Amino acid sequence: MMKIDGRSLLMAALMLAGVAHAATGNEMQAALHTCQTEFIDDAKRRLLCFDQVAQKYASAQAATPALLATKQQELVKTVDAKTNYLARKWHLNPQDELHFTDLETYQLNYVVGSISSNPNDIPTSPSRPNTQDRDLSNSDLHFQISLKTQLMNLSDWLPENKWVHSARLWGAYTQQSFWQVTEKDQSRPMRDHNYSPELILSLGLNKPGETKQWAVMPDMLNLGIVHESNGRSQPLSRSWNRIYLQGGWQLNDRYSLLFKPWWRIPESKSEDDNPNISKYMGYGDVSLRWDNEANDTAASVTLRNNLRSDNKGYVKVDVQYKPLKSESVKFYAMLASGYGVSLLDYNQAQTMFGIGFAIGE
Template sequence: MKKFSILLFIVFSLNAQEFDKLYKEAEKLELQGKYKEANKIYKEIIKKEKTINSIYIDEDKKSEITAMKDTIDEVDDKETNETIAQIIASKFDIYPHHENYFFPISYDTNKRSDGRDSLETKFQLSIKKPIIHDFFGFDETINFGYTQTSWWQLYKDSSPFRETNYKPEIFVTIPYGKKDKTSLKAFTFGFLHESNGQAEPKSRSWNRIYLESYFQVGNLFAVPRVWYRIPEEEKDDDNPDIEDYMGYGDFTLIYPYKKHTFKALFRNNLKFDEDNKGFVQFDWTFPFFNSKNTFGYLQLSSGYGDSLIDYDKEINRINFGISLSR
């Protein structure tokens, strides 16, 4: 499995020929299955990046950073200069986690009795921050993640935010196996909190630990996940029956094809009687005016658990808009 670290640590100030040589050497070692040796080269690239006191930034901002560095005075302390460069570049290794999207059209096909409009706006911000890599020697990465999803009654007169769900988490991802040797590619396990920040009686929250695995067959990826809800005291539990609707895990299929991605998520409480409850969601992202980092996005969903406030209500939703990550 090709190391994602090469995407994170390329720096524009490296000598192009020297970098090319290092990269090709590392790629050759990866093809031979010599991942430890390849990782040493990546670490060498990182070391060079630190030595020359530079920070990678995309092409759109590179000229701005160069101009700023030409005007800022250097100080005598090397570490202080590195901090100044980091501030100028606004580069703190924060990356997309789940999809970041904006749906100006989010339509619930079921009529509600609480006065909400069926047509609203939905958007999501999701980021992660790598904390430490290979601390335990398994090539693992410990991450902090944060996802915030909001449902906004934009088309009502006062345009209130109807609901916002907050999901901070800490998780560890461990790569597994070798390229072309096994379909199992990685494991992730973590702790996830989810709440909506509202007062009673609309308050909802729960805490979970989860285990997720990643499988690849060609360009099809399968991601099963199971979780365990951490018990709460009865007097503090806003939603004691949430597992009856959200179940104990989910299963995701992802199929990238050329510049499109197709995704399906399935969730079920596995009660094979009249108490069966489930959820299914289909996502399609597609090219958006030849943009490299913005995509058209169509999302269809049906079932229970659309949001925390509606975890026990069946909702059929059509969403359309743009995504900034996938």
């Protein structure tokens, strides 16, 4: 019988440990290479991928080539899930660290030269009659500024449950402006401003299963209250307040769907600048967004309808494209048609086309 002493056993164990360590090191190198190649043009996703590797392989054991390939596929899926549109827009990952001073884009920020088919020269409403003709040009320099910041991260306060995994309270502000920059004879007036502050509670949801019965459950819910006004004096004053519930579905890595019904908070008859606004602006909107695989092109379509027999609606289609390697500046084109292109135009239909640049998403 062959005799094996303790020293030989120790040497064999060290050799096996060295082989396992080398295999694990190769596995980590392969994972890091996956991060570099899969997300070569997206610094944020690449950094998240590196973080995932550090967490996943810190105490990993050696893997066979087949298992290694499976782990690499799982790594890419995990990064994609944490960086899809809804997840990155609303920070549905509860571990995302944000501060009050971390301003982010809310809606798209853009500057476009726009042309309208039917400028609203004599804006009026049932409670604010008007006869003054503003004799506007059909072109504007149209821009939007929209920012949000986290007021509180409520995720750590959530009770143990299987439904909600993140909760954040946001403050947001959006401003649209329409500048008659070509109207030199009229001192280039502002046709309209729309000011819109919001308070939003955003919840990231868990789907208990992958069966079809859970497919209709949203990945995110936003509960918000919003005030919108144009800051004008009568008879051009327009304003309304709404409470909304917005559901978000990440249909796959490329498509996301947002559905937002709202309820208008009633106003007294004497203070209501636009008593029939729901007839034209409807009771909610729905948006479908597409992002390409490289995340340098996105397109979306937004629809509103009053759900009445007179069928007054609105549709907006926009396209964003990053012509450079910049993470933020994009080429932007938009086409909007229907009622409510601006708040002052809530009851006048028109078609507006604009082209320019955007920041954010």
